[in-house]
Amino acid sequence: MPSQRDVRNRIASVQNIRTITRAMEMVAAARLRRAEQRIEALRPYAHALRRLTRQAAEAAGAVPSLPILTPHDSVQRVALLLIAGDRGLAGAFNSQIVRAGVAAGREHEAEGIQTLYFAAGRRPASSLSFRGLEPAAAFTGFSDRPSFVDARRIAERLMAAYVDGEVDRVDVFYNGYISPITQVVRRERILPVHEAAVIAGVGTEHDTLEEALSGEHKPGPKPLVEYEPDPDEILGRLVPDYVEVSIFRALLESTASEHGARMTAMRNASENAAVLIEDLTLEMNRARQAAITQEIMEVVAGAEGLG
Template identity: 60%
Template sequence: MAQRDVKNRIGSVQNIRKITRAMEMVSAARLRKAEERAASLRPYADALRKMTRQAAQAAGSGELQAQPVLQTHEQEQTVGLLLVTADRGLAGAFNSQILRAGLQRAAELEADGKSVRWYATGRRGLSSLTFRNYEVAASYTGFTDAPNATHAHEIAEELVGAFVDQQIDRVEIIFNHYVSPLVQEVSRQTLLPLSKAEVEVEGDPAADAAPEATAGPKALVEYEPDPAEILAQLVPEFVEVSLLRALLESAASEHGARMTAMRSASDNAGEVIDNLTLAMNRARQAEITQEIMEVVAGAEALN
């Protein structure tokens, strides 16, 4: 390769490294924000659980169990699969591993004689599914790097509606579970029917054991509307919370995955530059040697 060509290539690899470095830093900053957002969901979910317990107690026994989103459908024919992917690529295996897990799960379900209804968040998941000629029942795009409650609300209502109307008998969500900035694990979770564990207060035995026994006389609690109705509205909120948690974790994972991918891209670019520089030096040396040989040969010819 001529010296000039190698020089050009070094230049373009250096430019690429600048871009990947910048992307790495952007992802690192966004990752921190996404982590914070994921953490701030917890107090909300805990408070929601406590309110639900209060409403469930007031509504009377059996009310909570009777909530439609907690019901297992007797016959599971159609399973909704929600793939949580990113809007953009350049994040290593982030999107492809979700898709792979989704297709594998679909094959399992179909082997069991069930049919699959696809849902997707993120442009990557949607385009991969449509490219493979799967029909996507609903898709949600444009927010995957910073999802908020409104997005989760929209998705949850669609899924809860379809579930309660018996169009789907079960909903599973496949997303990248956030372990650390470097590690994301593909995780599959059943979103509907909602597990009772999600609704119940965790590790709070003192509160569970006869709360009426504490303190003296208690004022009567007002309910607007009545407890059963509040309960009916509170319980589906947990679907939203689970969903939002998955979306937020996926967003944090996305930034982590992109950060890692961009870091290795930058490292790789450095290696490529080193190799090319070596090649360029060799080419230059070869050229000089060639010239010297020509001069010497010319001088010898004169003698």
């Protein structure tokens, strides 16, 4: 049985850890609120850009013969962008993205399709390297507060890979933010754009909700729009912006999910620490009672020996 001093030292250590986890929980909660505000601020712009791109595509009729819009003849190589965090202590936030991406890569390999990995965040980059799947490019250092410049840098690299024929398709994996305790792994097609939701007309649940709120699909006459210059040229300008905004939105969703996951993980750690402190306190009390009982027995034995 450990001594009272050992148990007391363990209690002090657990109390220090609980202090740290509580502080990390409060920091994550504050950052989560700011991340939620950034998502709310981006949604009107992202929805308007999606709507304009879809309208320009409908006005253009056939998809223009632009490199970024032209689908490749066959799919030989697929790029998978895994978006996660730079730090840990967030439960399964990072690992579930890596597992989903690696599982998708194995499916492609089974079909004879080569997989090229891209990572946004130190955790997915290091996890891929540990598994022997060295990423073609890693973007790190901004998971706590991503900027549009970061999204543009990632989008330019992916669009260049697609236009140059390095890859034939680009999918992105990220944690979609639902609530502080719920994050859902999402997989979205970014390139080729004609297979993405913006032109294919197949939106995600969030797009459907936004369209319902905006009334885009309400019955009735629609306004007549005249394009200057022609819709093909406008679409060529909008599509790169759409890819950049889509990646930026995924980064913001991932950031909010990370803060929510870390806040939940730190709260659970604090609660577990409190339970452990209670158990250790009970163990220390038992050890003290056993020591007192032993001392009493020794006194009584000594008194009987003298008598």
